[in-house]
Each structure stands twice: as structure tokens, then as C-alpha cells.
Amino acid sequence: MKKALRNNGLSLFFGLIFLLALLGQGLTGHALFNQEQVTAGLEEISLGQYLTSSHFAVDVAENWQSEYLQFLLYILATIWLVQKGSPESKELDQPGTESDKDQLVGEYSNEKSPAWAKVSGWRRTLYSNSLGMTMGLIFLLCWLVQSVAGTSAYNEEQLADFQQPVSWAEYVVSADFWNRTLQNWQSEFLAVGSMVVLSIYLRQRGSPESKPVGAAHDDTAATG
Amino acid sequence: MVPLTHRKPGTYVLAAAGIAALMGVCGCAPEGTGAADAAQTFHQAVSASDWSSACSMLKSDTREKTAQEQESTCEDHLRSAHIQEPGAVTRTEIYGRGAFVEFENAAVFLANAEGGWKITAAGCTPNGDAPYTCEVGGN
Numbered sequence: 001m002k003k004a005l006r007n008n009g010l011s012l013f014f015g016l017i018f019l020l021a022l023l024g025q026g027l028t029g030h031a032l033f034n035q036e037q038v039t040a041g042l043e044e045i046s047l048g049q050y051l052t053s054s055h056f057a058v059d060v061a062e063n064w065q066s067e068y069l070q071f072l073l074y075i076l077a078t079i080w081l082v083q084k085g086s087p088e089s090k091e092l093d094q095p096g097t098e099s100d101k102d103q104l105v106g107e108y109s110n111e112k113s114p115a116w117a118k119v120s121g122w123r124r125t126l127y128s129n130s131l132g133m134t135m136g137l138i139f140l141l142c143w144l145v146q147s148v149a150g151t152s153a154y155n156e157e158q159l160a161d162f163q164q165p166v167s168w169a170e171y172v173v174s175a176d177f178w179n180r181t182l183q184n185w186q187s188e189f190l191a192v193g194s195m196v197v198l199s200i201y202l203r204q205r206g207s208p209e210s211k212p213v214g215a216a217h218d219d220t221a222a223t224g
Numbered sequence: 225m226v227p228l229t230h231r232k233p234g235t236y237v238l239a240a241a242g243i244a245a246l247m248g249v250c251g252c253a254p255e256g257t258g259a260a261d262a263a264q265t266f267h268q269a270v271s272a273s274d275w276s277s278a279c280s281m282l283k284s285d286t287r288e289k290t291a292q293e294q295e296s297t298c299e300d301h302l303r304s305a306h307i308q309e310p311g312a313v314t315r316t317e318i319y320g321r322g323a324f325v326e327f328e329n330a331a332v333f334l335a336n337a338e339g340g341w342k343i344t345a346a347g348c349t350p351n352g353d354a355p356y357t358c359e360v361g362g363n
Contacts, residue, residue, distance in 0.1 A: 041285045042321065042335060042337055043321075043337050043338070045321075053320060054319070054320060055320070152319045152320065153319075153320070155317070155319035155322075156319040156320035156321065156322050158319075159319060159322030159323065159324055159333055160322055160335075161355055161363070162333055162344075162345050162348065162355040162356045162358065162362045162363055163354075163355050163356065164324070164350065164356070165317050165319060165324055
């Protein structure tokens with residue numbers, strides 16, 4: 001039990017703080033929503049009603065989609081783009097999808113290689129891109145949920161202002177949809193870009209996201 | 225990938241739950257015809273000059289605001305307002321606790337409050353990108 005906890009500490013830690021943060025978002029979002037309801041002369045709603053409302057769904061989905069897009073782009077961009085001195089980058093002479101030997105597939109696979117890495121054809125191609133495809137699929141689903149829930153939340157405000165509701169097709173080209181989307185994207189892109197550049201010159205002893213403290217600034221692809 | 229024939233029933237339950245959740249958050253889940261019924265009942269009361277019943281279908285702050293603005297009672301205001309025969313319902317949309325019922329000649333805005341669908345604006349006509357112009361309630 002103790003060993004299992006230690007061996008899965010990273011995923012358990014992030015899983016736990018995710019649930020706590022989501023709970024906090026739900027509770028504070030409910031309080032804020034009811035404050036606005038009272039101000040507008042409308043009745044307050046229960047926590048359960050708020051957690052199943054379009055307002056909560058759009059707030060959650062818009063953040064989720066941007067996080068999955070961030071990692072999708074990072075996974076894909078780091079295949080071809082390199083950054084001298086960054087531990088986040090591959091070696092400068094290794095851009096691209098690399099050789100079968102480097103990737104341990106087909107005849108270069110070993111006993112412990114996943115089954116679909118050993119075979120050829122569509123199964124290997126699918127498995128070779130499964131991480132990016134899954135992150136991309138989750139990103140698209142979250143973005144879709146954002147657009148659907150966003151249409152409903154936006155229309156509820158439209159009706160409170162005695163304006164005509166808009167269709168989903170109208171909403172996805174609206175300023176509200178793109179403002180919600182881009183305000184999340186810009187922060188994610190800034191964070192990733194900062195990590196790539198700052199990790200050239202700065203160190204965090206013991207972290208695999210950093211180079212070893214004594215590594216040279218121009219040492220690329222080193223992890224400590 | 226699990227072949228279709230070997231897929232557990234739970235997969236379909238999850239898929240159905242996902243679709244239901246999506247429909248729930250989009251507000252396009254069927255929520256009955258309560259809002260359209262309330263709007264039609266309001267117009268029937270107006271047609272029958274049953275001003276008291278019509279006023280009781282307004283949301284309380286709409287009713288109070290209507291009376292205050294006209295310096296008269298809600299009933300008097302409805303009597304003097306130019307609320308046309310609306311015609312048939314052409315469209316009903318419900319989002320969260322708000323509803324929009326469009327008739328052939330005018331539209332009605334409603335809020336789910338005070339124990340049911342209450343009218344927040346009636347006799348409304350489009351006004352470009354600005355809020356609708358309404359005979360009762362509205363901006």
C-alpha cells in the first residue's frame with residue numbers, strides 16, 4: 001500500500017488538488033452566481049442546480065480545453081522545433097519523428113515494449129500517435145462543451161436583457177466565445193514559452209523539469 | 225479498441241449520460257411547454273380584458289415597476305397598453321431560468337421564478353441589436 005502510494009505520488013497529488021480546486025470553484029461560483037441573482041431580483045439556486053448549470057459547465061470547459069490544447073501543442077511542436085539550452089527540447093540535431101531504432105519499434109522493440117509498438121501497419125501508426133490524438137480529442141470535446149454550454153449561458157443573459165437568443169452557429173463566431181477562448185489560450189502559451197526560456201538559465205535542484213544545477217546554459221535536452 | 229459486440233453495456237450508459245449532460249447544459253433538453261403556456265394564458269387574459277389575471281402572471285418586480293412608471297395600477301396600465309393579438313406561437317426557447325416565446329406578431333420574455341414561469345416583458349418587438357421594445361415590462 002505504502003509502496004503503491006509512493007510509486008504513484010505524482011498522479012495522486014495532482015488528482016487530489018484537482019478535485020479540491022474543482023470543489024472550491026463550484027462552491028465559490030455558486031456563491032457568486034447567487035449574489036448576482038439577488039442583485040438582478042431573481043431567486044437563488046441550490047448548489048446542485050448550479051453544478052449542473054451551463055454557467056458552471058462553460059467556466060470549467062473553457063479552462064479544460066485550453067490546458068489540453070497547451071499540452072497538445074507542446075507534444076507536437078517539440079517533435080520538430082528545438083530550443084538551444086532548454087531541458088524541454090530534444091537535442092538540436094534530432095528534430096522530427098526519429099528512427100525506428102531510436103523509438104524502439106518493430107524489429108528494435110524489446111520484450112517489455114507495448115504490443116502495438118512491436119507490430120507494423122495501422123496499429124503501430126495509431127499507437128505512435130496515441131498521446132497527441134487523445135489530448136487532441138479531449139481538447140476538441142472540451143471546446144465543444146464550452147461552445148454548447150456557452151451558448152446557453154450567453155442566451156440566459158440575453159433573455160435577462162430582453163434581447164433575442166442566438167443560435168450555436170452564431171455563438172461560435174461571437175466575441176463572447178472567442179474572448180473566453182483567447183483569454184485562456186494566451187495565458188497557456190505564455191506559461192509554456194516562459195518554461196522553455198527560463199529553464200535555459202534557471203535551475204530547480206532535483207526536478208526532472210530542470211537541468212542539473214551545474215549544467216551549462218547551452219546544454220540542451222539535459223534533465224536533472 | 226474493444227470490438228462493438230464485446231462492448232460492455234456500461235459504455236452505452238456512459239454515452240447516453242454524456243449526451244444527456246450536454247443537452248442539459250445547452251438548455252435544449254425538453255422542459256415542457258410551461259413557458260409557452262404561460263405566455264399564451266397571459267395573452268388570453270388580455271384578450272378577455274381580465275386585467276387582474278393578466279397582472280398576476282407578471283413577475284412581481286415587473287408588476288410593481290409597471291404600476292410605478294405609469295403612476296397607476298398594473299391593471300390600468302395593461303388596459304391602456306397597446307398589446308396586439310399575438311397570433312400563433314412560432315418559437316419557444318428556454319435557457320437556464322429564462323425563456324423567450326415568439327408569436328407571429330410579438331414576443332414574450334419570461335423568468336422561472338416565484339413558483340413557475342412569470343412574464344418579465346410582453347408585447348415585445350425587435351429593435352435591431354438593441355433590446356426589444358416592449359409594451360409591458362422590459363428595459
